[in-house]
Amino acid sequence: MTPSARSPSGALRLAKALPVVLLPHCLWRLPFGVNFQMGTVDPAAPPFPWWGPAYIVGLSVLTEALALLTMGLVSSWGEVFPRWVPFLGGRRVPPLAAVIPATLGGLGLVALWDPMPLAWFGLLGFHEAAFTNGWWKLLARVCVSPVMLWGPIVLTLTYAYYKRRRPV
Numbered sequence: 001m002t003p004s005a006r007s008p009s010g011a012l013r014l015a016k017a018l019p020v021v022l023l024p025h026c027l028w029r030l031p032f033g034v035n036f037q038m039g040t041v042d043p044a045a046p047p048f049p050w051w052g053p054a055y056i057v058g059l060s061v062l063t064e065a066l067a068l069l070t071m072g073l074v075s076s077w078g079e080v081f082p083r084w085v086p087f088l089g090g091r092r093v094p095p096l097a098a099v100i101p102a103t104l105g106g107l108g109l110v111a112l113w114d115p116m117p118l119a120w121f122g123l124l125g126f127h128e129a130a131f132t133n134g135w136w137k138l139l140a141r142v143c144v145s146p147v148m149l150w151g152p153i154v155l156t157l158t159y160a161y162y163k164r165r166r167p168v
Contacts, residue, residue: 007074011160015074018153019067021146026060028143033057039136040129066105070154073102073161095165102158109151116148 031038033056035048049055072078078098081088119126120141131137 006164008160008164011157012074014153015071015157018070018150019064021149021153022063022067024143025147026063028140029056029060038140039132040140041132042129067150070102070157073098073157078161079165095162098165099158099162102154102161106151106154106158109154111151113148113150116145 028038033053035052079093081091081093083089115124115126118124119128122128128137129140131140
C-alpha cells in the first residue's frame with residue numbers, strides 16, 4: 001500500500017486510522033456471536049439462530065475490510081487497476097469510478113450511524129436498546145460511538161481523492 005505521491009499526509013493518516021477507529025465497534029459485536037448479550041435486555045428477541053456466529057464474525061471482518069479499502073483513496077493502487085484485473089489491468093482508474101461509489105457509501109454510512117445520538121435521547125422516534133445497568137450502556141456507547149466517524153471520514157477521503165485526481 002504505497003501512498004500516492006500527491007496524497008496529503010493528513011488524508012493518509014486518516015485512512016490508516018479508520019480501521020483502528022472501527023475496531024472497538026467490531027470487538028463489541030463479537031460476544032453477540034456466542035449469544036452473550038453484553039447487558040442488553042430484549043424480552044421480545046427471537047431465539048439465537050444457528051448461523052449467528054458466522055454472521056457476526058463475518059460482519060466484523062467485512063467492516064474492517066471496507067475500512068482498509070479506503071486506503072485506495074490515498075494509495076497508488078486506487079489510481080491504477082492492478083495488472084491481474086482482466087481487460088483493465090494497468091489502466092488508470094477513472095476518478096468518478098472511485099468517487100461515486102465512495103460518496104454514496106459515505107452518505108449511506110452517515111445515514112446509518114449518525115442518528116445514534118437521537119436514539120440516546122429518544123428523539124424523533126429513535127430508541128436505544130435497554131441495558132441491565134448504566135455500566136453496560138456506557139461501555140456500549142464508548143465502543144459503538146466511534147462508528148459515527150466512518151461516514152464523515154470516507155467522505156473526507158473521497159473529497160481529497162477527487163481534488164487530487166480531478167482534471168486540471
